[in-house]
Amino acid sequence: MIIKSAEYLISSPNYTSCPPDTLPEYAFIGRSNVGKSSLINMLTNYDKLAKTSASPGKTQLINHFIVNKEWYLVDLPGYGFAKVSQSQRKSWERMIEDYLRKRPNLVNVFVLLDSRLSPQKIDLEFINKLGEWQVPFAMVFTKSDKNSQAETSKNVKAFLNKMREDWEFLPPHFVTSATKKLGREKVLGMIEELNAS
Ligand code: GTP
Ligand code: MG
Numbered sequence: 001m002i003i004k005s006a007e008y009l010i011s012s013p014n015y016t017s018c019p020p021d022t023l024p025e026y027a028f029i030g031r032s033n034v035g036k037s038s039l040i041n042m043l044t045n046y047d048k049l050a051k052t053s054a055s056p057g058k059t060q061l062i063n064h065f066i067v068n069k070e071w072y073l074v075d076l077p078g079y080g081f082a083k084v085s086q087s088q089r090k091s092w093e094r095m096i097e098d099y100l101r102k103r104p105n106l107v108n109v110f111v112l113l114d115s116r117l118s119p120q121k122i123d124l125e126f127i128n129k130l131g132e133w134q135v136p137f138a139m140v141f142t143k144s145d146k147n148s149q150a151e152t153s154k155n156v157k158a159f160l161n162k163m164r165e166d167w168e169f170l171p172p173h174f175v176t177s178a179t180k181k182l183g184r185e186k187v188l189g190m191i192e193e194l195n196a197s
Helices: 036-044 086-102 121-133 149-164 184-196
Strands: 006-012 025-030 062-067 071-075 106-114 137-142 173-175
Touching: 025 036, 025 086, 025 137, 036 062, 036 071, 036 106, 036 137, 036 184, 086 106, 086 121, 106 121, 106 184, 121 137, 121 149, 137 149, 149 173, 173 184
Parallel strands: 025 071, 025 106, 106 137, 137 173
Antiparallel strands: 006 062, 062 071
């Protein structure tokens, strides 16, 4: 896919204040600091489209971007950030669950997973929630530049094997690096295919 334009639209505190649901929409989610905002910048080729930060918890609202004036890309806040209160966490969970279950034009969710880590309970739990809610998703293993290829593929395999315990069919997965611009065409290719279908 050729990216002709990418613009920030709006940050919303809940799904009801999101932009009109007239275009296909793709959301990016995962643990805090996993690299969601960086991946969005890499995909769109705009360095500073989504705000990134070395400290977790940077993204706190539902952030809409419009790409090629054809589809929405959504940057969501990360889960599993320890330094928030119980009530903040509850309100985050509500906001995300409502958004994921009720946004009618949401075509696919990309769940980001840190390729340096062995399977994490919090990610598997989140993925199982998506299954329960019947939200279509794909997995993106991020920061692959930080490790050897062998180490990355070991972690990816381990994650997929863990998933097989609960899932009969595995959704697609991608390996990416925002710094090395790896996996860009594949992720955009999936979006392009879904846009056309
Ligand atoms: P929150 O919004 O806080 O949930 O974080 P996020 O998931 O949006 O992560 P963000 O994109 O802000 O990146 C977090 C940190 O990881 C930043 O310091 C990034 O520079 C770094 N980072 C993200 N992706 C990559 C990558 O592919 N390779 C490397 N080496 N660093 C990355
Ligand atoms: Mg972010």
